[in-house]
Amino acid sequence: MKVRGVNNRGSILVAVLFLAAVMGVLVAVATMSLQAGTDASRSFAESLRAEEAMRAAIEQIGALSGTTGPPRPGGTIVALGETNVEVRFYDEIARIDLNHAPVDLLAGIFRVVGVGPTEARQYAARTIDWRDSDDQLSEEGGAERTAYRAAGRIDGPRNAPFQHVAELSLVLGIPRRVAAAVAPYVTVASGSEMVNPLLADPPVLMAIPGLKEDQVRSFVDDRVHRNLAPKDLIARLGPVEDYVTDQTSKAVRYEGRVRFGGRNDRRFEVVVTTLPGDTEPYRILAWDANPPERMRQLPQ
Structure with a gap:
């Protein structure tokens, strides 16, 4: 009976220590969460x-x-x-305005950032096909809805003016890196x-x-x-x-x-x-x- 009592007291002590450790972890997590929340609030306030x-x-x-x-x-x-x-x-x-510039000027800025002459002309034509209101190719190398479908795209060109320079990366075939490279030199405004x-x-x-x-x-x-x-x-x-x-x-x-x-x-x-x-x-x-x-x- 004495041994059983010692064991019971030992078990209770282990349980208490375990609960204390758990509570310590919970307090630490709560403190970290509170600090993170405070930092986020401060960052949000500074942004405003x-x-x-x-x-x-x-x-x-x-x-x-x-x-x-x-x-x-x-x-x-x-x-x-x-x-x-x-x-x-x-x-x-x-x-250079993406919504108004002629194909030669658009092709020129693509060439400036390292695109080859043929691809640059193609990108320029597809830029115009994105912004114009019809479904006719602006010139050979352009892309209207059928070309987007053939490429596995469920969308097509906007057939309306660009709303933002970043939209250029949505034009069929224009890599994101190319769109990012020309971004400092183009506008929609x-x-x-x-x-x-x-x-x-x-x-x-x-x-x-x-x-x-x-x-x-x-x-x-x-x-x-x-x-x-x-x-x-x-x-x-x-x-x-x-x-x-x-x-x-x-x-x-x-x-x-x-x-x-x-x-x-x-x-x-x-x-x-x-x-x-x-x-x-x-x-x-x-x-x-x-x-x-x-x-x-x-x-x-």
């Missing part, structure tokens, strides 16, 4: 603060421009209390068949049919160092009038980095437009939180 700071910076830049049109390309730091917003902004006509070479990056200039690398290099150098009238500077590109303009659009891209008291930062890429007679100062066309790191060098 960053978004509001970016909006405030856009509104301040627009107000300082003093016009209803887009501000001139530039960059600035907007101070909002302990929060600083580093912003670069430029007209979307510096990019300028509303123009042409690009403004006074604002465009060198890769966009290289996409213009007929231009060679040495011409582009010389033009960019003149753009920086020579005080020429816009039309005179553009004339130095030669007979490319079908692809270039000195006009601007109503759409502006803002690339922003929001910093909280010098700690961490949040990045944004926002495209806005102004509409005639609109009651709002601007309309957001695209809002990309934490985009790829590619703060653009502004043309001089």
Whole structure:
């Protein structure tokens, strides 16, 4: 009987220790969950603060421009209390518009990112077939619904304008890596068949049919160092009038980095437009939180 009593007390002790260990684990898990929840709440709050700071910076830049049109390309730091917003902004006509550009200009930007001439032309034709409203091939190499079906796709081309640059990766045959490579040089918001070479990056200039690398290099150098009238500077590109303009659009891209008291930062890429007679100062066309790191060098 004495042995049985010792065993019972031992069993009870083991059970108590086991329960204590379980309770310890549960407390640790609960603490970790609480901490994770706190961190998530803090991150969410900072995201909201960053978004509001970016909006405030856009509104301040627009107000300082003093016009209803887009501000001139530039960059600035907007101070909002302990929060600083580093912003670069430029007209979307510096990019090639997927919804309006002709096939030659589209093929050009595909070639610039390393696609062969035949495939580049095919991708360009399929881009046009995606955006146009009919079921007719834009040219040989294009793709309408039957081609998508033959490739095992249950969908087809949108047969309507691109809503976002990322949509390019949905076009039949265009690899995601190619769509990602051209993304910094294309838009869906300028509303123009042409690009403004006074604002465009060198890769966009290289996409213009007929231009060679040495011409582009010389033009960019003149753009920086020579005080020429816009039309005179553009004339130095030669007979490319079908692809270039000195006009601007109503759409502006803002690339922003929001910093909280010098700690961490949040990045944004926002495209806005102004509409005639609109009651709002601007309309957001695209809002990309934490985009790829590619703060653009502004043309001089």
